[in-house]
Amino acid sequence: MYTLKLHRNIFFYIDTLRSLKNLKSIENTKNLVSPLLLRTHQDYRFSKEQIISGEDFFDFLTDSLLGMPEERQRIYDYQVQLSHYFFNNEIITLIPHRKEESLHIKIGEAKQFPISQLGDGLQQVIILTYKAFLTTEPSFFFIEEPEMHLHAGYVKQLMKFLLNETDHYYMATSHSNYLLDMINEDNRIALYRVDKKQMNDEENKYETVIKRCDGDRTVLQTLGVSPSSVFLANCTIWVEGITDRLYFVQYLKKYLEELKEIDKTKWEDYSRFIDGYHYAFVEYQGSNLEHWDFEVDSLEAVDSSKNKGLNAILITSNALVIADADLTKKPRFNELEKQLGDKIAITQGKETENSLPxxxxxxxxxxxxxxxxxxxxxxxxxxxxxxxxxxxxxxxxxxxxxxxxxxxxxxxxxxxxxxxxxxxxxxxxxxxxxxxxxxxxxxxxxxxxxxxxxxxxESWKLTPSATELCESIFQHIKANNY
Incomplete structure (x- = not known):
């Protein structure tokens, strides 16, 4: 358990009032006013230096690019990480356009354009990351609804950026169910629920109750998540159960780390894929795999009354099935192999645990x-x-x-x-x-x-069998995300 000694000046607050657009107005013809920053300051009494609204990024970027070499290098490093996490590794250049007093951006070989023309989600990404990345002293960031305007896949990508590329503490309020499955992926994340509880049956008197709820399924109900809310990714990775899924999340992460050292080109290609957007995991629970049909020619062929009546391709996208080696000895294997072709990967040992370090x-x-x-x-x-x-x-x-x-x-x-x-x-x-x-x-x-x-x-390396499975997975993801 870490104890953080926080000083007065290293708290930052990011309200839902945030924008990279030039919203400054002239008050009394003398002073420029940042309306979002001012509104947040009046509502919550944070100092103006502690509030991140995005309105100061133009001046911040200008001062850094005209400042010391280490400041310019930090901006360059920030653009590299933006490219990697959010722009498919296309070169990103952030430009303070003096004549227009506005921010511009250049993406890859395209012409530069005002950042206000960038998608709202990517503007939010910049607001939520620039101060965190460019602030070197460990700090505490309070963030209201980081998922605002973001695509579901980029919500997790944003969290990965903050966790992996910065050295701060974060407290965020959120209504996004896409963040919940990160609890199992990263032990640095904790989930808490804040409720009001009536005090001693007294009317209109309540106390705030904060409860840790990493595994509480009722949180999904509170967020209004129903089966129709499920977001279908471009392809799916079918694994036997939760333990396999948890292993493979770590395997894929480690595979990317190892690729970065030995094959930078492949690493840049594979590292752009986002869990929940480019691909998703499906757990088929062992022998239940026999109930699934991965080949349906038409709706007339659907017959859920049969033993093999669950039609995988009608409810999930482009499946890669990872199966234990003992499946090859079962009668169902030949049929699955015929249906899936090269979209089935078999463990070298009996099961996924046999590929552990x-x-x-x-x-x-x-x-x-x-x-x-x-x-x-x-x-x-x-x-x-x-x-x-x-x-x-x-x-x-x-x-x-x-x-x-x-x-x-x-x-x-x-x-x-x-x-x-x-x-x-x-x-x-x-x-x-x-x-x-x-x-x-x-x-x-x-x-x-x-x-x-x-x-x-701890430090560790993938076994050869785990490496082979990871490559099969990434090849499948790449084939289904052009």
Missing amino acids: KKFLIKKFFEMCPDNGLAKQGNKKKLDYSDDYEKYFTDSYQTSTKGVGKYFDNVLSKMRKDGVIPKLENNEKSFTFSNGKQGTIKSKTGFCRDIVELMQS
Whole structure:
């Protein structure tokens, strides 16, 4: 838990009253007035230096470009990040046009034009990011409804910009359901709900109640979200369940990081894709995949009364199915392969967990394994890690037909054979990591969340099998986003 010591001058407030258009008017023929800034100052009593309305960006940009070299460099860096996050990597130039006393923008090879002609959403993006990016001292930003005028996909892209490219603290009020699924993607984000509660049954007396609600589904109902509100992305990535989705979110992020170092061109191509806009995840829940039909020639062919009656292409867009390797042994696989062609990707090992980095599996092994290896004392003292035990962990799990739970059980068995863990006495049962004959890890969801937390806090590299799956996903996304 971080404790932030905030000084008086590093609070910033961004109200819903914001614009890059030239709204200044002359008052008493002497003083220029910024009406949005003035209105916010009068309403909320923040100092004018703390309020970000967008009206000062012309002067701010002019002063920076005419200032010290480091100020000009900071503006250049800001334009590069704007390009990367919001303009598909086209070169962006922000220009203070002195004669017109207005901001201009140049995008790629196009002619420059007044920024007022830019879409309202992209104008909002600039207002919400310029002060945050150009302010180097860690600060606290209060933002009212950052999603205002933004496309759903760009709401998440804006949050990623603020989280990844700035070093500040943010508190935002929002009515956007598109922000909610970022809670699982980034542990730096927390969701709170603010309600009013009547005090002691007294009429017209209420207290404010603030409650953390990261997993509270009633928030969606409060926001008025219904099935008809779902935004269809240009293509979909079908994964077995929530654990696979959480893994793949981290895989794709790491794949982009690794690409940036080895293939800048491909990184620029792939990094422009936005979750929720260019692509979206669908969870098909294991054997339920058999119920889906990925090939419907006409509406006359629709027949939901059949076992295989759920028509995927009628309710989701351009699907890529990622399936566990054991699907290839089932009768349904041949039909799915015929329908999907190259739009089905099979894990090299039994399931997605078999593509996890070995260093995290080793860490989880010692967090879970009791020092005596007994089933009844599985929650007591854990086995201490030693470099000498590394030899028990090979890469065989990555292509194994069994899950990582079975892989762990085999490691435990070898340690017991070598005397690292005491041999079983009469009537004693061994601790097990696996759940069933297929060797899937026990407490799969909790195991996943622990791994994801490690992925977000430690350095790591993708395994070859994970890299292959990521490339398949990005190729699919690219093919469906021209």
